[in-house]
Amino acid sequence: MLETKELWSIRIDFALKPDDARRLQIESVMEELGTALSSFEEGKGWRMETIAEARPRAAEVRAALKPFGIVAVIDKVPQKNWVLESRKGLPPLKAGPFFIHGEHDRDKRPKNGIGLEIDAGMAFGTGRHETTMGCLKALLRLRKTLKAKRILDVGTGTGILAFAAWHLWGQPVIAGDNDKDAVRVAKENAAINGLKKHVRIVSSDGYKAKLIRDHAPYDLITANILANPLIMLAPDLARNLARNGRAVLSGLMNDQAKDVLAAHRAVGLELDFRLRLGQWSVLVLKRARK
Numbered sequence: 001m002l003e004t005k006e007l008w009s010i011r012i013d014f015a016l017k018p019d020d021a022r023r024l025q026i027e028s029v030m031e032e033l034g035t036a037l038s039s040f041e042e043g044k045g046w047r048m049e050t051i052a053e054a055r056p057r058a059a060e061v062r063a064a065l066k067p068f069g070i071v072a073v074i075d076k077v078p079q080k081n082w083v084l085e086s087r088k089g090l091p092p093l094k095a096g097p098f099f100i101h102g103e104h105d106r107d108k109r110p111k112n113g114i115g116l117e118i119d120a121g122m123a124f125g126t127g128r129h130e131t132t133m134g135c136l137k138a139l140l141r142l143r144k145t146l147k148a149k150r151i152l153d154v155g156t157g158t159g160i161l162a163f164a165a166w167h168l169w170g171q172p173v174i175a176g177d178n179d180k181d182a183v184r185v186a187k188e189n190a191a192i193n194g195l196k197k198h199v200r201i202v203s204s205d206g207y208k209a210k211l212i213r214d215h216a217p218y219d220l221i222t223a224n225i226l227a228n229p230l231i232m233l234a235p236d237l238a239r240n241l242a243r244n245g246r247a248v249l250s251g252l253m254n255d256q257a258k259d260v261l262a263a264h265r266a267v268g269l270e271l272d273f274r275l276r277l278g279q280w281s282v283l284v285l286k287r288a289r290k
Contacts (some may be wrong), residue, residue, distance in 0.1 A: 007077035010034060010050040010061055017046040018277040020253065022068075029064050041245055051077065095136045096165060111265060116168050117192050118158050122147040134275050134282035135161055135224050138248045141273070142284065143168045146246055148219035154178075154204075154233070155225040155251075159186035162199045165220060176204030176212055180285040209237040217242040223249050231263040238267035245285060246272060250282040257281040 010033050014246035018026065023039065023204050031037045034050035041047075061072050081163060092101035092108055099115045109115040139161070142148075148169045149219060152164040166173045186201045188254060191221075206229075219242045223230060228247050243249055245271045247269070253261050254276060262273060270288040274281060 007055075008034075008052045008055050009073075009077050010056055011073045011075065011076045012048045012065075013042065013073075014046040014048070016044070017041065021049075026065075026068055026070070029068075032262060033061060033064060038149055050131040063284060068069045073270070075283070085172070092139050093133075093263060098136060098167075100160070103178060114164075116160065116163055116167075118160050118189055118282065130277035130280040131224050131252075131282070134277045134280060135222060135248050135250050136164055136184040137277075138273075138275055138282050138284050139164055139168055139222070140192060142220070142246055142248070146220065148245075150218045150242070150253060152218040154213075154223040155182075156186050156201065156235060157182050157224070159199065159201065160187045161222045161248075162186070162192070162201075163193055163195055163220065166195060166198050169220070172228045173199045175199055175201045176206075176209055177201075178203065178205040206233050207240055212240075215238040217245065219245045221245065223247070223251075225251045227252040227260055230260050234265050234269075237264065237285075238269055241269070241285075241287065245286070247285040248282065249285065250280065252283075253279050254280055257283060 010030065012026070012030070013150060017023070020065055022154055025045075029035060030048055030050045033056060034052035037049070037053045038045070038156050039048045056074055058074060065072055081204055092099060092105045097113045099109055099113050100118055101115065103117060106117065117169055148221065151165045151169060151173040153173060153175040156162050156177045159175055162173045162175035175186060177186065180203065183201055183203050190196050190199050190201060200211065202211050208212065217240055221241055223233070223236060223237070223238065230252065237247055257274070264285055265288070269285045270286050272284045272286045
């Protein structure tokens, strides 16, 4: 367990939240400096912190961050369960009927609504990022018109979109991820939320798992990953989407939407609707009219 080791913190405090493009660039550098990255609002500013399992070399940290003109503080982490402490700092979140929370906020679940307890661990998707929130909003909108009996979540992360889809449609969901930590976390979250029998989680690189291939085509596919993987997977998405199905895609910034959409138009799909949250986009696709 990480909390029993000697850990080191590499921390940057910003007076104001960096714009999304700059924040992502810095986060990518910070991720390389340690084993776990947290990036969150801190008062009126923003804090970015990487946890390292060995004492960082100050010169290497300075060199890595020099292009951004920023300096990090390196400290030894006190001996405590820092993972649990970081979770306590995440407030519950409401998205339509969904109340998304950590273990420490179970007692705050409203009597009415849908509670989802999400432990991010080493996986992406607590509902707090604009892309995850945008996908939830898209699902809520689709629920009004889409009849989905076969549902797939590609790159499931924590499983949050798969769980939300089951609650909205009440149909079995298959969820896949190519990261073993994400698969483990998603399975744990499915158990916590009482969804082990309803959401089947498998290790899969895109659509390659046998379980995913055997149950195609899908009336609803969600994929909150990144722009480049979405572009690469466009032909597979087209092959696995049912005739009247919908695909919810995110993990892309507004200026990347054009390329992602072009890749899917090339394989016979078209835009149904688009949502924008800040600098991030959600694309909902359907089969193009002939």
